[in-house]
Amino acid sequence: MNLRNRQLIPSFSRPASRVMIRKVARYEEDLFALIYESLREFQLPVKDKTILLKPNLVGLDPQGVMNTHPAVIAAARESFLKLGAARVMIGDGPAMDRDTQAILESVRLKEFTGKLGHDFCDLNIDDVERVVLETRATRLKELFLPKTVLGVDFLVSMPKLKTHHWAGVTLSLKNMFGIVPGSCYGWPKNVLHWAGIDRSILDINAAARPDFAIIDGILGMEGNGPIQGSPKSAGVLLFGDDPVAVDATACRVMGLLPEKVEYLGRAGTMLGHVEVSKIQQLGEGIEGVKTPFAVLPEFGKLVAG
């Protein structure tokens, strides 16, 4: 990897990351109060800034199993606004279905956020800018990425807590696949599969590293995720200022070994922290919320102890 990229800082010279776990049993709880209080503890530099929330909107999901729940998205948006953000946008580029409006209707996002107008951005059809990939984790030399993603002041990855049949887990780093525009690369963004999913995750996150991550683990998905797995209630929300550390913590909550997840292990050397000793744990302890998630046999090596 190329150290010229400002996102790439060797683990030994990166300050400790902060990750917070909060217990939440149901989406009907007062999520705004919980998320606002949690974010406030991080003292984030969001005042007067434009923020993009990047949820995981992967497909038609009336049951709320595969996508980030709209109640979490809406509460996060309200919280950032209350923290002084000038504008909080929501954007995603679904990977398998180009009818983003159909997905939004199926999750009833508008019922939770109100009419978003131009505060929602379909990243699949946004204007794009060429980004040279200095990491070269893959053989891809460049990617077109959405101008909205590259232009905001503060980027928040908001995935669902899920296992993944090709990557092992899909959390805040894998969620960034959704910023790669379908209008350039198709539905699915198959060029990333050919380049290698694990390595593509590294390239994308080095090019547009999230400033913060919020994982919706109130209801997650285990087994054959990210679409056809089984619902799994974990009853948690995770917050953190380092997407690698948040993902590593989420793995531990799921009873998985983060360093064994190929892309996460590599991300831990340059993009953030995987080691427990480098992560300041806030809120609940991991052991108190641990909920083992089933994985496909191919990923048996990820299962802790």
Next chain:
Amino acid sequence: MNAPEMPDPLPPAESTEEQRIECLSLLASLQNADGGWGFRAGGQSRVEPTCWAALALFQSSQPKNNDTYRKLQEFLHARQLPDGSWPTGPAGPEMSGGGWVTSLACCALAGSAESDQQLRAGLQWICEDFPRDSSPWQRFIRKLRPESHISSQSDSYRGWGWTPKTSSWVEPTSFALMALRESSREKLLKCASQRRESGISLLYDRMCPGGGWNCGNPRVYGVDGDALVLPTCWALLALRDAPEKPGRALSLAWLQRAFAKIESPGSLAVAEMTLEIYGTQAPVARRSLQDWSAEEIAENGTHVIAWVCMALDAQRSWPGVKQQIIAGAAR
């Protein structure tokens, strides 16, 4: 960043014709100075939305001798790459490879005498663009891998990918088949009919077990994939003059069932056209195209307002003319 704010949406149009005129007018107004269209008002001109605008604004019944058409034609000619393909991304020296929009550009330019040379080059590129997944080498490699049980699809059929040197997928294969079908035989290479046959076989192979298509994963890890409206429509449109197979009727029946639950203007417009082209009765849907104003439809992208224009056009020639409704056609 985002597109400039559009005026407050007008209330939904009262009649189909009124709405069609409003949508056409808005679509025409979105043309950029360089002759192309962006996905949003004032956005970067791109090949895909420009092609959709061309198909919606210039159906065969409409004159093609005005300034709008001349400029869009010049835009498409200028964006064609030296190898005959068109790029999916914006213009620039770094964009050295074309993609699936080549098929769409060939559909948009079909019938234009001024585009004969560009069309020939585009069709040649389509005929010679083979996906990487079904190459003999990849098929050999796959047989050696333990995960070859992941999906049940046949890798002997060769369709088309979204971008070169990737896998075959349902939608780009459907658009390539439509482009090859609509071009006169003398423009096509000798291998075109073989490519068409293989592409048609691939579509049937990738059909979901209950009918319909998703992007091209009918079964993964032993679990049946769910069909989606848009891929199903494009595949059905591509197969409409292919040899009849039970899968096509099954998929048409799936689309009829799915139609009632569609809640977005894009899927609704394309599904309406598909059912009309097959002469199949559309069931009562949860939503109607009249539920949205032209401005609200345009918020979904230029391609969506173009699809709605086409769906509302009783005289349309692309993606196909309306057929007389045949009762129980999908059964």
